[in-house]
Amino acid sequence: MMHCRDRQPHTRNARAAGVLALVLLLLTLAGCAATPQLAETTERELPRKALLEDTPFHGQRDYQCGPASLAMVLNASGVPVEVDTLIPQVFLPGREGSVQPEMLGTVRRHGRIPFRIDGNLDALLTEIDAGHPVVVMQNLSLPAWPVWHYAVAIGFDLEEETLILHSGMEPERIESFKRFDATWARSDRWAFVALPPGELPATTDAQAALDAIADFERVQGAKAALPAWEALVGRHPGAAMGHFALGNARHASGDSQGAIEAFEDAVKADPELAVAWLNLGLLHRERGEGDQAREALKRAAALPGPWQEQAREALNAP
Amino acid sequence: MMKKLCRYLSPLLIAALVLGSLPVAAAPANPGSGLVTTQDALSVERAQGDRERIHEILARDDVQDQLVAQGVDPAEVEARVAALSDAEAAQMADQLEQLPAGASVVGALFAVFVILLVTDILGLTNVFPFTR
Numbered sequence: 001m002m003h004c005r006d007r008q009p010h011t012r013n014a015r016a017a018g019v020l021a022l023v024l025l026l027l028t029l030a031g032c033a034a035t036p037q038l039a040e041t042t043e044r045e046l047p048r049k050a051l052l053e054d055t056p057f058h059g060q061r062d063y064q065c066g067p068a069s070l071a072m073v074l075n076a077s078g079v080p081v082e083v084d085t086l087i088p089q090v091f092l093p094g095r096e097g098s099v100q101p102e103m104l105g106t107v108r109r110h111g112r113i114p115f116r117i118d119g120n121l122d123a124l125l126t127e128i129d130a131g132h133p134v135v136v137m138q139n140l141s142l143p144a145w146p147v148w149h150y151a152v153a154i155g156f157d158l159e160e161e162t163l164i165l166h167s168g169m170e171p172e173r174i175e176s177f178k179r180f181d182a183t184w185a186r187s188d189r190w191a192f193v194a195l196p197p198g199e200l201p202a203t204t205d206a207q208a209a210l211d212a213i214a215d216f217e218r219v220q221g222a223k224a225a226l227p228a229w230e231a232l233v234g235r236h237p238g239a240a241m242g243h244f245a246l247g248n249a250r251h252a253s254g255d256s257q258g259a260i261e262a263f264e265d266a267v268k269a270d271p272e273l274a275v276a277w278l279n280l281g282l283l284h285r286e287r288g289e290g291d292q293a294r295e296a297l298k299r300a301a302a303l304p305g306p307w308q309e310q311a312r313e314a315l316n317a318p
Numbered sequence: 319m320m321k322k323l324c325r326y327l328s329p330l331l332i333a334a335l336v337l338g339s340l341p342v343a344a345a346p347a348n349p350g351s352g353l354v355t356t357q358d359a360l361s362v363e364r365a366q367g368d369r370e371r372i373h374e375i376l377a378r379d380d381v382q383d384q385l386v387a388q389g390v391d392p393a394e395v396e397a398r399v400a401a402l403s404d405a406e407a408a409q410m411a412d413q414l415e416q417l418p419a420g421a422s423v424v425g426a427l428f429a430v431f432v433i434l435l436v437t438d439i440l441g442l443t444n445v446f447p448f449t450r
Contacts, residue, residue, distance in 0.1 A: 066420045089398060094388030097419025101410050105401030137420060140444040142437060145430050147445055150420040170447075179441045187418065214356050215403035241363070245356040275359045282352050306362050307354070314352075 035161055035178040042122040043158070046129050051155030051164060052076070055133045057171035058083050065168060066090050066098025069135050069150040070106055072166055073194045076133050079110045097148060100137065100190060108219040112194040113228060115201045115212045119189025121181060123203040124163075125156050130202035132193040136165075139186035148187070198227035206236040214245065222252035233265070240270030247279060259283055267299070274303035278311050285314070361404075374404040377411035384414050 038046075055076045060068040067086035074081050090098045090106040107114040117123045117134065127134050134153045141147035154172070155164035161177045184191075193201050197216070200209055209232055217225035229246035236242055247262030260283060266276035281296035300311035378399050385395045399407065410417070437443040 069420075088391055088394050092385070092388045092390065092419060095414075095419040099410070099414065099417040099419050101402055101406035101417075102398060103420075104403075104406065105398065109397065109401045137418070138444070139418070141434055142443060145434070146418060148418040148420045175444070176441065179444055182442050183444050211360070214360055215406075218357050218403065219401050241356075241360070244359065248353060248356045251353060275354050275363070279353045286352075310354075 035176070036121045036181040038125070038158075039122050042126065046125055046156075046158065048159055049155070049157050050125075050129050051172075052128060052131065052133050055152065055154045055166065057166045059169045059171075063096045064091060064098075065150045066103060069152050069166075070103060070194075072152045073133050073135055074107070074110050074112060077112050077194055077196055079112060081110055098150070103135065103150070104192065105219075107192075107194045108216050111220060111224065112196055113212055113216045114192045114194050115204055115209065116190075116192045117201055117203055119184075119191065121177065124153060124191060126202050127193055128153060128156060132195065132201065133166075134191050134193055136184055137187040137190040138180075138183040140183050143186060146186070149183075153191075197225055198231050200228075200231050200235055206232070206239040206242060209236075210239065210241055210245065217245075217249065222249040225249055226253055233262075238269055240266045240273045240276065242266075243269055244273065244276045244279070247276070247283075251283060256283065256287060260287075267296075271299075272303060274300045274305050274307040274311065277303070278307050278314070281311070282314060374408045377404075377408040378402075380411040381407050381414075384410070388414075 055072055058068040058071045058075075061083075064083070064087060067083050067090055070086050070090060071081060071083045074086075086106065089109065090102050092098060092102070104114040104116075117127055124134055124136070136151055136153050138149045138151060139146045140149050149168070151165045151167035151173075153163055153165050156162065157164070162174050163177060163180045165173050165175060165180075167173045167175075195201065197213075204212075213225055213228045213232060216228065226246075226249045229242065229249050232242045233239065233246055243262050243266035247259045247266060250256075250262055251259035260280065263276050263280035263283065266273055267280065270276075277296050277300035281293045281300060284290075284293035284296060294315065297311050297315040300307060301315050303311075381399050381402070382395050385398060386392055390398065402410065434443055434445045438446050
């Protein structure tokens with residue numbers, strides 16, 4: 001008797017502790033996936049609702065959410081490409097899926113610039129509001145048994161706290177911010193927009209845009225990238241490297257006077273940018289403007305750094 | 319003995335590798351003009367080491383082989399690799415196996431099914447369409 005009586009409260013305690021542990025576990029799990037909060041400025045500036053109705057939907061077949069998502073954003077940006085064309089360009093049969101670097105590369109092949117955007121809901125909604133459908137990568141499952149998935153975010157409703165996505169077989173699927181963010185967070189909130197050269201994302205900073213355009217230019221050439229550089233310096237007039245890149249693109253497209261002006265803007269924005277002085281000098285020399293060439297090369301040669309050697313050589317050359 | 323051999327051999331190998339890849343590294347994007355290209359300027363401004371740049375340049379051959387091994391049509395491989403940035407090519411070369419591949423099909427066991435069903439209902443995952 002003693003034994004039993006002694007034991008009973010003990011068992012009850014254990015059961016209570018177990019239930020408590022389970023509840024705590026579930027609460028922590030749920031806590032991880034609390035509805036993400038928007039910054040106050042985003043909340044104020046965005047409309048209550050938005051939907052990019054012009055973004056066409058392509059249902060995925062088998063594992064091909066990658067090509068389907070690409071087709072949707074490329075179509076929306078004016079490239080009439082079909083899913084069947086994209087499959088051999090981006091799908092990896094061995095992995096039964098598509099990997100992130102190739103998603104970006106395929107956008108470049110079709111003459112559009114892939115801009116990665118910041119991994120937060122504010123940036124995502126701001127891009128949608130700016131008219132840019134966003135490709136997002138989600139892990140629909142848990143990290144231990146991942147189900148990687150690409151979808152295209154095309155709208156939102158701030159009152160309902162829901163996101164609207166073209167996803168898998170379902171057009172305009174409605175997902176709560178909470179559930180979406182939990183699945184998106186598992187890809188480190190990977191997302192990008194695909195824009196024609198000349199258009200910039202609403203949210204990326206000068207540095208990120210610069211990198212994206214430079215990578216595009218390496219694939220598609222200076223002429224194709226020219227409008228993108230023009231747009232970049234229009235948006236960020238203080239970005240010296242942007243003016244420098246514009247100068248190179250103009251020069252490669254045969255506009256040498258325009259290139260001179262851009263290099264001059266570059267050194268005006270940052271007089272310490274030796275490589276811009278160097279190119280300014282080399283281009284002046286190419287045009288037979290000896291005095292100006294020497295002047296610019298002197299400035300480049302006076303700045304310590306990786307370009308000093310080359311500038312000195314150019315200065316001493318006849 | 320081995321150590322001695324290595325001491326002589328390593329610098330030679332390093333030199334050969336560096337020299338071999340110099341023409342690629344130094345190839346101007348717009349031949350005919352001596353201007354510094356934007357891409358070169360960016361990688362130098364980033365203070366990226368030479369070793370890293372050479373690695374990125376060599377990575378492309380690696381990626382081509384890997385894509386063929388993954389069943390990509392050899393006729394497509396070259397264009398696919400050419401569309402990658404240097405950093406992306408290096409990432410593919412180093413960790414193609416670990417990169418997540420968007421596919422969206424569950425191949426899971428029953429136990430996993432139950433766990434995922436619970437997490438789906440909790441709004442943590444999104445595997446089953448009917449749990450919304």
